[in-house]
Amino acid sequence: IKKIGVLTSGGDAPGMNAAVRAVVRASIYYGIDVFGIYKGYDGLINGNMEQLYVRSVSNILSRGGTFLLSARSKEFRTKEGRAKAYENFKANGLDALVVIGGDGSFTGADIFSQEFDVPVIGIPGTIDNDLSGTDFTIGYDTACNTAREAIDKIRDTASSHERLFFVEVMGRDAGFIALNSAIGGGAVAMIVPEHNWSIDALISRLKKGAANQKASNVVIVAEGCHLGSSYDIAEKVKEHIPHYDIRVSVLGHLQRGGSPTTLDRVLASRMGVAAVEGLREGQSKVMVGVINNKISYTPIGEAIKTIKRLDDDEFRIAKILSI
Numbered sequence: 001i002k003k004i005g006v007l008t009s010g011g012d013a014p015g016m017n018a019a020v021r022a023v024v025r026a027s028i029y030y031g032i033d034v035f036g037i038y039k040g041y042d043g044l045i046n047g048n049m050e051q052l053y054v055r056s057v058s059n060i061l062s063r064g065g066t067f068l069l070s071a072r073s074k075e076f077r078t079k080e081g082r083a084k085a086y087e088n089f090k091a092n093g094l095d096a097l098v099v100i101g102g103d104g105s106f107t108g109a110d111i112f113s114q115e116f117d118v119p120v121i122g123i124p125g126t127i128d129n130d131l132s133g134t135d136f137t138i139g140y141d142t143a144c145n146t147a148r149e150a151i152d153k154i155r156d157t158a159s160s161h162e163r164l165f166f167v168e169v170m171g172r173d174a175g176f177i178a179l180n181s182a183i184g185g186g187a188v189a190m191i192v193p194e195h196n197w198s199i200d201a202l203i204s205r206l207k208k209g210a211a212n213q214k215a216s217n218v219v220i221v222a223e224g225c226h227l228g229s230s231y232d233i234a235e236k237v238k239e240h241i242p243h244y245d246i247r248v249s250v251l252g253h254l255q256r257g258g259s260p261t262t263l264d265r266v267l268a269s270r271m272g273v274a275a276v277e278g279l280r281e282g283q284s285k286v287m288v289g290v291i292n293n294k295i296s297y298t299p300i301g302e303a304i305k306t307i308k309r310l311d312d313d314e315f316r317i318a319k320i321l322s323i
């Protein structure tokens, strides 16, 4: 391997810059040239790329977002689009590709790698933490900290006014951010896509808390939960307990931004180096992960197909502590 390309794709996540920096510096450390590809797969299709050097990635470690920019490329989903991408890949003399993104980006990487026999390694960069083959994805810790910080502030006003707050966090298909911020933020309950909780169960939890003189009530709702939006849930609860003063707060995109936490920076740095070392060892069509604090390589197909389960024990803990 003499020359590799690196791109960020799909939804951005804090720590993507740290991962790019690690890929660039590890490549140069091992005598490999590295090209930054802009705007995800679109950059590969349009030849929007340039060589990066040690100093090209100065001062990005602490920045959220991705300086390579990200995109959702419709064209890359087509055979013609991927053929154009391969032409540019060859024209620029690239030997391998590092893709930083989520499951969609890895699906594209897997198909591209199979079609053109190109070595590809994925680095999991998504706040959702919904990829198998790694305990944590880059950006998840930062997003949880951002959500928890917001919950702390909301709790101040919730307890001053004896209000019930529904706080909606990101997670269309997965409740990782919700579960983590519910424990870290001391929520009375959480509603996540993975569990079939009912409005009745929620109401009895709230009533129990009220009987126990609970001072403030914050319920965390994952955006993709089965009971509808946080506004729908708030309305249903209001029907049952009309005397409650209920408010809703949707945290939205602020969860994607901000300077990455130390944990995310270290994770991204480890994974970036491991991606380059994996390519040097002949790894391909794998995703770098960290399992039990050790670097691992999981076939991309497995990482995207296997559904990562929420930790049952964390669920149990959240319930015990919410009384």
Ligand code: ATP
Pocket (backbone or CB within 6 Å): 009, 010, 011, 012, 041, 071, 072, 073, 074, 075, 076, 077, 078, 101, 102, 103, 104, 105, 106, 107, 108, 109, 111, 125, 126, 127, 128
């Ligand atoms: P996140 O879910 O965190 O936003 P992601 O990587 O899953 O990140 P997607 O929008 O699903 O984000 O995918 C990113 C890009 O990967 C798509 O815009 C597309 O270019 C490419 N991609 C996704 N699925 C496929 C596919 N089946 N074939 C080819 N390319 C794909």
